[in-house]
Amino acid sequence: MPRFDVTTIGEGQLRYSVPAGKRLAEMNQLDVHVTGTELNVVCLLSRLGWHTGWVSGLPDSPLGQRVLMALKLAGVDDTAVSHTPNHRLATYYVEFAHPPRSSQVYYDRANTAFTNLTHTDIDWDYLQDTRLLHISGLTVPLSSGVREILLEAITRAKADGIPVSFDMNYRSRIWTPEEAAEGVLPFIQQTDLLLYPARDARLMYGFSEEPEELLHQLAELSGAQYVVTSLGADGLAGWDGQHYYREPVRATVVVDRIGAGDAMVAGVLHGWLQGDFAKGLRYGALTAALALSQYGDQVITTRRELEMLLESITFGGDITR
Numbered sequence: 447m448p449r450f451d452v453t454t455i456g457e458g459q460l461r462y463s464v465p466a467g468k469r470l471a472e473m474n475q476l477d478v479h480v481t482g483t484e485l486n487v488v489c490l491l492s493r494l495g496w497h498t499g500w501v502s503g504l505p506d507s508p509l510g511q512r513v514l515m516a517l518k519l520a521g522v523d524d525t526a527v528s529h530t531p532n533h534r535l536a537t538y539y540v541e542f543a544h545p546p547r548s549s550q551v552y553y554d555r556a557n558t559a560f561t562n563l564t565h566t567d568i569d570w571d572y573l574q575d576t577r578l579l580h581i582s583g584l585t586v587p588l589s590s591g592v593r594e595i596l597l598e599a600i601t602r603a604k605a606d607g608i609p610v611s612f613d614m615n616y617r618s619r620i621w622t623p624e625e626a627a628e629g630v631l632p633f634i635q636q637t638d639l640l641l642y643p644a645r646d647a648r649l650m651y652g653f654s655e656e657p658e659e660l661l662h663q664l665a666e667l668s669g670a671q672y673v674v675t676s677l678g679a680d681g682l683a684g685w686d687g688q689h690y691y692r693e694p695v696r697a698t699v700v701v702d703r704i705g706a707g708d709a710m711v712a713g714v715l716h717g718w719l720q721g722d723f724a725k726g727l728r729y730g731a732l733t734a735a736l737a738l739s740q741y742g743d744q745v746i747t748t749r750r751e752l753e754m755l756l757e758s759i760t761f762g763g764d765i766t767r
Contacts, residue, residue: 450523450576451496451719455568455599456484456585457560458502458513461704461743463540470541470552480516481538481743483582483615486708487715489520490733494716494749499523501573503559509535510559520744526569533559540704549703553619561589568595570602578639578719579603580711583630584615593629600636611639611718612670613711616646623650639718640670641711644677657692661685672723674714674730676707684714684727693727696735705743710734712745716752732756 462476488498500522504510506529513535517524536555543549555561573579581600586593603610612633616626627650634640642664647653651667654660657675661683664673674684681694713733717726732755737745 448576449497449572450499452488452491452578452580452715453499453501453573453576454484454488454580454582455501455573455596456482456582457536457555457558457588458482458485458504458510459536459538459555460509460512461538461540463542466542466544466549468541470539470550476539477741478512479742479744480513481705482513482536483584483613483708484580485513485517485522486705486743486745487580487582487613487712488522489517490709490712490745490747491715491719492521493745493747494712494752496716496719497523499526499572499576501526501568503528503530503533503563503567505529505533505535505559506531507535516744526572528559528563528567530559530562533557533562536560542702551619551704553617555588561592563595564591565595565598568599570599573599574602574606574608576608578609578611578715580611580613580715581633582613582615583626583633584613584617584620586629586633587621587625597632600633604636609638610636611641611711611715612637613641613707614643614646615707616643616650626650634668634670637668637670639672639674639715640664640668641674641676641714643707644675644683647675657683658685658690661690672718674727676710676734682710682714682727682730684723686723689724691724691727693731696731698735698739700738702741703738705745706734706737708743709737709745728756 461479536558539552541550684691710730713729714726
């Protein structure tokens with residue numbers, strides 16, 4: 447049996463934010479959260495009882511230690527993390543807002559410990575000792591070296607018969623739709639489980655407004671056995687090669703939008719790891735709602751709580767004593 451249920455490779459970060467109604471230009475204090483799209487996914491999966499491993503590069507500094515503390519708290523294995531004294535930790539800054547303004551995210555990710563990783567920094571045996579390798583499209587454009595590492599990781603996984611999941615995670619402040627469409631193609635064409643927001647598929651490839659047709663287009667483009675697309679307020683849609691599924695959003699009160707996509711991905715993988723793709727969509731809708739209801743990029747929950755909430759028609763609005 448493999449050592450891990452899921453392994454991944456990605457960048458750890460600190461998120462600095464000001465509350466809604468404050469501007470970054472006038473900040474005098476910041477809220478701090480540990481984040482990273484792949485990190486968020488495996489931290490939630492670990493909290494749900496799966497064995498997960500995270501491959502990354504962190505600076506040998508108090509900021510790097512802050513990321514490691516979050517991993518240990520979630521129960522994610524960190525023994526394959528490379529440490530360096532010569533590079534910095536990635537950060538990003540959030541300015542939350544209410545209409546008519548929209549929230550703004552500003553990245554500071556150049557020349558970090560992660561983007562300077564080389565082939566020899568990766569414990570390939572560790573990364574491949576898993577039931578599932580998870581990769582995010584957000585990480586592909588961070589540096590040419592990281593892109594080559596990800597390509598080798600997915601190539602090794604396919605050669606060893608290890609399923610691969612890929613989450614598109616497009617960010618307009620990192621690359622253009624045209625660059626992204628071309629850049630992720632070698633990855634999605636080797637993917638078994640593809641997660642691709644409908645908005646991004648339409649923006650990058652001009653795909654259909656109809657969810658079912660869009661799923662077929664993504665399946666044809668990638669060859670993936672399982673395809674999931676998020677539809678914003680219309681929930682999730684999925685295709686397993688034979689059946690088409692729809693799952694509505696779960697009602698919630700939004701306190702922090704960032705991290706909901708990563709939580710959805712973890713929920714879908716939680717179902718897939720149990721051999722139940724359709725239930726994974728239900729989990730995904732629920733974990734996304736939980737992310738929206740909590741501050742920070744990571745969802746704090748348990749498998750017991752998740753199962754209880756999954757069976758309830760509504761949740762919240764009362765006090766459990």
